[in-house]
Amino acid sequence: MPPMLHNRLSGSLSPYLLAHAANPVAWQPWDDDALAAARELDRPILLSIGYSACHWCHVMAHESFEDAATAALMNEYFVNIKVDREERPDLDRVYQLGHQALNGATGGWPLTVFLTPDDLMPFFAGTYFPSVARHGMPSFTEVLERVAEAWARQRGQIRSQNNELARVFASLDREPASAPLAREPLDAAVSAIDRAFDERHGGFGAAPKFPHPGPLVLALERWFHGDSADRARTVVERSLEAMARGGICDQLGGGFARYSVDVAWQIPHFEKMLYDNAALLPLYADAAAAFERPDFAATAHAIAGWVLDEMRCDGGCFAASLDADSDGGEGGYYLWDATEAAAAIGAEDWPLAARHWGFDRPPNFEGRWHPVVAADAATIAAEQGLDAAAVRTRLERARASLLAARRRRPPPQRDDKVLAGWNAAMVSGLVRAGLRLDTPSYVEAGLTALDGLRERLWIDGRLYAVWREGERRQPAFLDDHAALLLALLDGLAARWRDADLELARALADALLARFEAPDGRGFHLSADDGEPLPYRPRPFADEAQPGGNALAALALQGLGGLVAEPRYLDAAQRALAAGMNAMQRQPLGHATLVRALAREFEPVERVLAHGPVAAVAALVRAAGPIYRPDRELYAVPQGAGAGLEALPGKGGTLAARRCRDGACDAPVTGEDAVTALCTGP
Numbered sequence: 001m002p003p004m005l006h007n008r009l010s011g012s013l014s015p016y017l018l019a020h021a022a023n024p025v026a027w028q029p030w031d032d033d034a035l036a037a038a039r040e041l042d043r044p045i046l047l048s049i050g051y052s053a054c055h056w057c058h059v060m061a062h063e064s065f066e067d068a069a070t071a072a073l074m075n076e077y078f079v080n081i082k083v084d085r086e087e088r089p090d091l092d093r094v095y096q097l098g099h100q101a102l103n104g105a106t107g108g109w110p111l112t113v114f115l116t117p118d119d120l121m122p123f124f125a126g127t128y129f130p131s132v133a134r135h136g137m138p139s140f141t142e143v144l145e146r147v148a149e150a151w152a153r154q155r156g157q158i159r160s161q162n163n164e165l166a167r168v169f170a171s172l173d174r175e176p177a178s179a180p181l182a183r184e185p186l187d188a189a190v191s192a193i194d195r196a197f198d199e200r201h202g203g204f205g206a207a208p209k210f211p212h213p214g215p216l217v218l219a220l221e222r223w224f225h226g227d228s229a230d231r232a233r234t235v236v237e238r239s240l241e242a243m244a245r246g247g248i249c250d251q252l253g254g255g256f257a258r259y260s261v262d263v264a265w266q267i268p269h270f271e272k273m274l275y276d277n278a279a280l281l282p283l284y285a286d287a288a289a290a291f292e293r294p295d296f297a298a299t300a301h302a303i304a305g306w307v308l309d310e311m312r313c314d315g316g317c318f319a320a321s322l323d324a325d326s327d328g329g330e331g332g333y334y335l336w337d338a339t340e341a342a343a344a345i346g347a348e349d350w351p352l353a354a355r356h357w358g359f360d361r362p363p364n365f366e367g368r369w370h371p372v373v374a375a376d377a378a379t380i381a382a383e384q385g386l387d388a389a390a391v392r393t394r395l396e397r398a399r400a401s402l403l404a405a406r407r408r409r410p411p412p413q414r415d416d417k418v419l420a421g422w423n424a425a426m427v428s429g430l431v432r433a434g435l436r437l438d439t440p441s442y443v444e445a446g447l448t449a450l451d452g453l454r455e456r457l458w459i460d461g462r463l464y465a466v467w468r469e470g471e472r473r474q475p476a477f478l479d480d481h482a483a484l485l486l487a488l489l490d491g492l493a494a495r496w497r498d499a500d501l502e503l504a505r506a507l508a509d510a511l512l513a514r515f516e517a518p519d520g521r522g523f524h525l526s527a528d529d530g531e532p533l534p535y536r537p538r539p540f541a542d543e544a545q546p547g548g549n550a551l552a553a554l555a556l557q558g559l560g561g562l563v564a565e566p567r568y569l570d571a572a573q574r575a576l577a578a579g580m581n582a583m584q585r586q587p588l589g590h591a592t593l594v595r596a597l598a599r600e601f602e603p604v605e606r607v608l609a610h611g612p613v614a615a616v617a618a619l620v621r622a623a624g625p626i627y628r629p630d631r632e633l634y635a636v637p638q639g640a641g642a643g644l645e646a647l648p649g650k651g652g653t654l655a656a657r658r659c660r661d662g663a664c665d666a667p668v669t670g671e672d673a674v675t676a677l678c679t680g681p
Contacts, residue, residue: 202242254302315452435624611654
């Protein structure tokens with residue numbers, strides 16, 4: 001007897017899936033039972049991929065998935081599977097590529113894909129479909145009926161298309177053909193950054209406009225190394241200034257939205273993602289140190305404050321996102337009309353506040369609302385002949401009033417699942433920002449989160465991807481392993497702990513054993529014992545987050561240099577060789593991989609210091625505010641650091657040694673000499 005399907009999402013861990021547990025659609029999680037049911041019923045799979053903070057995912061849910069008539073069609077003709085893309089990036093990656101192959105265009109979320117049940121190949125794909133036909137898009141019910149009819153009448157054509165798509169996937173797997181390492185992609189990336197830079201508004205590209213921290217980090221490093229230094233500095237400073245003053249930056253509560261819907265950063269797409277802020281936090285902190293910019297430091301402090309105030313959850317780890325929507329609709333938590341803002345601020349400060357935050361201009365969101373933007377306070381002071389410090393004090397008072405009023409609104413939903421890779425990135429961000437801004441509380445918060453990840457997600461030699469409400473799910477992916485390894489290295493640079501080095505080695509060994517392709521051409525997204533899918537991606541390019549191979553290369557370079565392990569260094573070089581052709585074709589799209597390539601030609605010097613606990617802690621704090629991407633300092637307290645070959649000093653003496661290209665200088669001793677080595681040129 002054929003299986004009778006009902007909505008099974010109530011047992012899910014993901015808040016996104018749980019939000020669909022009451023739908024009349026007989027949603028299934030992606031599991032063996034759902035896939036077996038599709039085969040037994042000989043029905044296509046309707047795969048819907050989204051995430052909790054996604055506005056258009058909510059729209060499609062309200063319009064279609066909560067509608068009984070639409071659900072009846074879905075249940076009659078398909079096995080319907082809901083996936084949280086943040087839990088299953090492998091599924092999302094495969095079927096986004098399928099969408100691109102079928103439609104000749106990039107996808108997005110919600111992703112709507114129809115799969116043949118036996119081989120899980122996509123044969124029709126789209127993103128959001130409206131409940132009624134509009135703007136050239138068919139209604140979702142029309143799509144359902146057409147796909148059901150095609151499955152009934154055109155199965156041979158579907159099979160032929162699937163065979164062609166299988167050849168496309170196979171060609172993608174052959175793509176990373178290794179090439180000798182060379183500087184050309186690095187030089188090309190510098191030129192590409194120059195060409196793509198938006199002279200007027202900062203950043204790169206047109207609307208919708210994303211922060212793209214990868215190219216900005218690369219530009220900052222090229223400035224340091226003297227490559228087109230003046231131009232690189234202009235790119236970084238103008239971009240960070242424009243983003244920090246735009247609506248994409250939460251001027252009241254800190255943190256950045258995922259992207260701007262306009263080219264000038266004014267109107268955000270309101271969802272706030274942990275991973276964006278994990279990348280922007282250390283970028284602003286590094287730029288603050290590099291260029292002596294207090295305004296960049298203030299933006300970094302605001303990001304960190306938002307993360308620690310609003311995103312901290314179980315075990316000191318961090319939630320995944322804040323929703324774009326609230327009871328006030330899309331962006332309702334963040335938007336203002338001028339009358340409401342004036343009442344919250346008060347008459348005395350209103351003229352300054354209106355000029356500063358753009359309330360003196362016509363509303364630009366739906367003709368009624370103001371996203372909060374910011375003008376330069378010093379400029380306003382000069383315009384009005386006022387003392388700049390007094391203006392800043394009054395604006396801070398007004399900001400506090402607006403923020404207090406906003407906090408009385410219903411807040412956006414928080415997706416409180418803990419994701420290994422995103423949390424690891426935030427650990428790195430907090431630790432690096434804490435060192436750069438001389439704010440030890442950020443370092444402590446990052447290390448606390450690092451311990452929380454270890455306790456919850458590293459079990460019996462295996463890393464897991466997701467934690468929520470006492471449960472862990474899903475073996476972790478390439479990005480999770482690489483990001484956590486980088487977080488451990490950042491943690492070791494801030495406060496040495498032998499247990500962190502031990503875990504770093506275990507993660508590196510797992511990368512080589514479970515993720516490196518058998519042909520040596522880079523790393524796969526999923527482990528070798530992961531679920532078989534039509535395609536096993538090897539991610540090199542930066543997308544919403546850095547490419548997994550880029551993170552792995554940086555992490556293995558860092559650990560391999562620290563512990564003098566050729567296996568790790570060689571694996572990093574193999575990944576870079578596999579990505580050479582892609583870097584040469586699209587250097588800007590592979591900015592993080594290009595950064596790893598640069599390290600092969602501009603090796604990082606590593607300074608190992610060793611001595612009493614208080615002395616090494618003081619050394620880290622002295623060196624922390626200095627932006628030196630060509631130097632890594634590890635200060636190891638007395639009695640720790642077993643297995644480090646170049647560890648200097650004995651007894652209670654403070655000593656340090658500099659190593660580069662596998663060779664180490666003679667150690668220096670004494671507080672003055674060691675401090676000079678660690679903080680000087």
